[in-house]
Amino acid sequence: MARLTLVGLLAVPWLLLAGMVSGDAVLDLQKKGRPSIDAQLAKSATCTKDKLKVRREWGDISATEKKAYIAAMLCIMQKPSRLDPAKFPGAKSRYDDFVVVHMNQTMSIHNTGSFLTWHRYYTWAFERTLQQECGYTGTQPYWDWGRWAQDPERSPIFDGSDTSLSGNGEKIQHRASGVAPAGNGGGCVKTGPFKDMVVHLGPVSPAVDPAPPRNPRSDGYGDNPRCLRRDISNQLSNKYSRTEDIVNLITSSTTISTFQDTMQAAGGFGFGIGGAMGVHAAGHFTIAGDPGGDFYTSPNDPAFWVHHAMIDRTWTIWQSQDLANRLQVIAGGTSMMGFGGRQQSLDDLVDLGVVADKVYKIRDLVSVVDGPFCYVYE
Numbered sequence: 001m002a003r004l005t006l007v008g009l010l011a012v013p014w015l016l017l018a019g020m021v022s023g024d025a026v027l028d029l030q031k032k033g034r035p036s037i038d039a040q041l042a043k044s045a046t047c048t049k050d051k052l053k054v055r056r057e058w059g060d061i062s063a064t065e066k067k068a069y070i071a072a073m074l075c076i077m078q079k080p081s082r083l084d085p086a087k088f089p090g091a092k093s094r095y096d097d098f099v100v101v102h103m104n105q106t107m108s109i110h111n112t113g114s115f116l117t118w119h120r121y122y123t124w125a126f127e128r129t130l131q132q133e134c135g136y137t138g139t140q141p142y143w144d145w146g147r148w149a150q151d152p153e154r155s156p157i158f159d160g161s162d163t164s165l166s167g168n169g170e171k172i173q174h175r176a177s178g179v180a181p182a183g184n185g186g187g188c189v190k191t192g193p194f195k196d197m198v199v200h201l202g203p204v205s206p207a208v209d210p211a212p213p214r215n216p217r218s219d220g221y222g223d224n225p226r227c228l229r230r231d232i233s234n235q236l237s238n239k240y241s242r243t244e245d246i247v248n249l250i251t252s253s254t255t256i257s258t259f260q261d262t263m264q265a266a267g268g269f270g271f272g273i274g275g276a277m278g279v280h281a282a283g284h285f286t287i288a289g290d291p292g293g294d295f296y297t298s299p300n301d302p303a304f305w306v307h308h309a310m311i312d313r314t315w316t317i318w319q320s321q322d323l324a325n326r327l328q329v330i331a332g333g334t335s336m337m338g339f340g341g342r343q344q345s346l347d348d349l350v351d352l353g354v355v356a357d358k359v360y361k362i363r364d365l366v367s368v369v370d371g372p373f374c375y376v377y378e
Contacts, residue, residue: 036323061141069138076134140305153184157303167190171184180208204219208290236286249278262276
């Protein structure tokens with residue numbers, strides 16, 4: 001039997017640690033499924049290799065690329081809304097148009113058969129608006145929850161630098177609210193590119209303490225100017241959106257129903273499975289605050305988009321593990337929680353109104369390399 005030297009014994013823990021640091025089991029699954037995506041690309045009538053775009057993690061894009069994305073976001077926040085001001089007086093900007101669309105359809109795009117496809121098209125439409133209306137030449141970045149789960153505040157996404165999506169809110173005295181625990185902030189965001197952002201729409205269903213001022217209209221569409229608030233901590237991310245949680249979601253879900261139900265479980269908010277929380281709610285309530293913690297108006301926080309790009313990436317990886325059997329499949333009804341309505345159909349339409357120029361059937365939105373889409377994750 002070979003003998004371990006003292007140097008060898010000391011090296012073992014460091015070797016193990018190096019493996020843990022460099023290993024990324026989600027990325028391994030992505031690489032495993034990529035040949036299936038490439039095979040689908042080869043058959044696509046609308047997407048080709050020369051058109052293919054790549055979406056990357058926020059921490060992997062350069063400072064210049066980050067600033068370009070941020071500048072495009074700030075740009076659409078300055079462009080006028082295309083909505084009727086009499087119907088939506090709180091929609092002041094092109095950015096607000098996206099918030100209104102989400103508010104309008106909230107009860108038919110969560111815990112329904114269209115959740116994944118609707119948000120895929122919605123996030124892509126946002127990316128396209130940045131490109132077409134504000135000259136952005138990059139793609140939509142994503143937030144790998146597991147990569148920053150231990151300390152999201154210090155991640156390049158939320159560190160408050162000029163290349164972040166702004167930092168946490170100011171630390172104030174506050175309590176837990178609903179599913180969101182009391183985090184490390186709670187007050188107005190005072191750092192980073194969005195420190196002066198004004199939120200106009202909502203609240204509708206806030207999960208934050210202290211509660212934001214009531215909207216002058218019961219539907220939340222009135223003008224209600226206030227600061228962007230956040231309450232970031234690792235209390236949820238370090239328990240529900242670690243790399244192992246993402247891997248478990250992908251590898252343990254054999255049906256689309258199990259996958260999306262597990263992903264959308266929201267624990268104490270009433271949608272959970274046995275009190276569990278999925279990566280969707282964990283991401284939203286890691287940001288928390290106002291409007292990030294509001295089920296209806298959450299897109300009003302600039303971090304919404306990197307979060308939902310990761311939702312889309314996770315679904316794409318799940319699909320790619322058995323693409324032939326996981327592409328044209330959906331599950332669920334047409335109304336939230338399945339109360340009333342009918343079962344969702346692949347022929348049902350996804351209509352984003354003023355933020356997209358075309359209405360698609362769900363079946364046209366199930367592949368990232370078909371229909372309007374032509375991108376992959378790396």
